[in-house]
Amino acid sequence: MQRQKTNFEYSHKTELDIIEKVNDVSLAFSSALGLDFQSGQIYMTLLRLGPITTGSLAKEMKIDRNKIYRKIDELVSEGFVSMTMSSPKLCIPTDPENSIELVLHKKKKEIERINKVKKDIVRQIRGIVSVPFGTSTPTFRIIQGLTNVYSGISLSLDTAKNVVFIVTSIKDIMRMYHSDIPEKIKICRKNGGQVFLITDSDEKLMIPYIKRLHATENKVAKLPSNGRIIVFENTQMFMSDSTNTSDFMDENSDISLCTDAPEMINNIFSLCTFLWGIATPIKLT
Structure with missing residues (x-):
């Protein structure tokens, strides 16, 4: 038996x-x-x-x-x-190789098209818009779709120079593993930023995913929710309702709030700082 x-x-x-x-x-x-x-x-x-x-x-x-x-x-x-x-x-x-070549061809054509028209489009917009671009008033927006959410996070990491907290589930880290985010974290650190990761699992099987994210330090803790929190000190914040549901296969189910409101950013940054203080370091080796 x-x-x-x-x-x-x-x-x-x-x-x-x-x-x-x-x-x-x-x-x-x-x-x-x-x-x-x-x-x-x-x-x-x-x-x-x-x-x-x-x-x-x-x-x-x-x-x-x-x-x-x-x-x-x-x-x-x-x-x-x-x-x-x-x-x-x-x-x-x-055939997988043909599929990838097909996508590469489409992407190249799209990039060429955008590069040809971008300067002219911006010039035309400036010609009809009299007020300066942007605003000093706090804003927020809703981003739908995992690709769009990750693109927004990647863009912010590209220019970040201060402390960044990433608080998310191991499932979300597995998906980030195959996005631009790991490379953007490396750029952030190169620019003087520090990226602190807090996740809900340090199982041996998950270590390669955590390691490839290239965070400055990694810790494990009981997360405050099933969602994703990414907060950039004094600048921006992304919050998603859930990254750990049965809708894991459907990227359109990922909806994130993005805001530059100082009060919200400071409150969530303080929460992440507290979580970091009570979390346990993850051994990557």
Whole structure:
């Protein structure tokens, strides 16, 4: 009996390792191609299973049929999936290398287009707008979509020179792992800034994700909420409601408040300072 239990535990652990590896690759692929995580998972599943009907794919992935039909249509229109002329129709994933080349080509064209018109557009705007850009009045805005949220955070890190607190779940760190944020943290530190990370797990399996974020120091603690707090000393703050829900696969569910209101920033910065004081250092080696 003891031997059977050990075999079962080993098999279960192996299955979890495979799932985690697939999710990790899906995150990397989704990030590289600008897809949401679920679309990346669908593409990876197609690569693993081979030609399959949309209905069978929905059953395999335990996703609502209507939702997966919409996702497949999007992947087809983007060139990542093709459909056979047979009956029933089968989904065929595009070769990964060709998919990446396709995205690179589109991105290059888009960058070239923006570079050609940016100076002229700014000149035209300045010609019709008489007041100076920006305002001294505190502002706030709502950012929807993980890509947009991470872009806003990356842009702020690019120019940060003071203390930055990142308080978020390990799941969020796993997603940041495949974004521009790790490189932007390195730039922030190079510019004289300090980035302090507080997360909810220091399990050995998670250490590579934490390590690659390149924070100045890392600590583990019970977080005040399931959300994300990123506060830049005296300048800006990002707060998301939850990063640890069942909607993990849907990047559009990520909604963040961004503000430069001094009172809010100072209050949250004080909270993060307190959390940092009671948190436990994470050993990265």
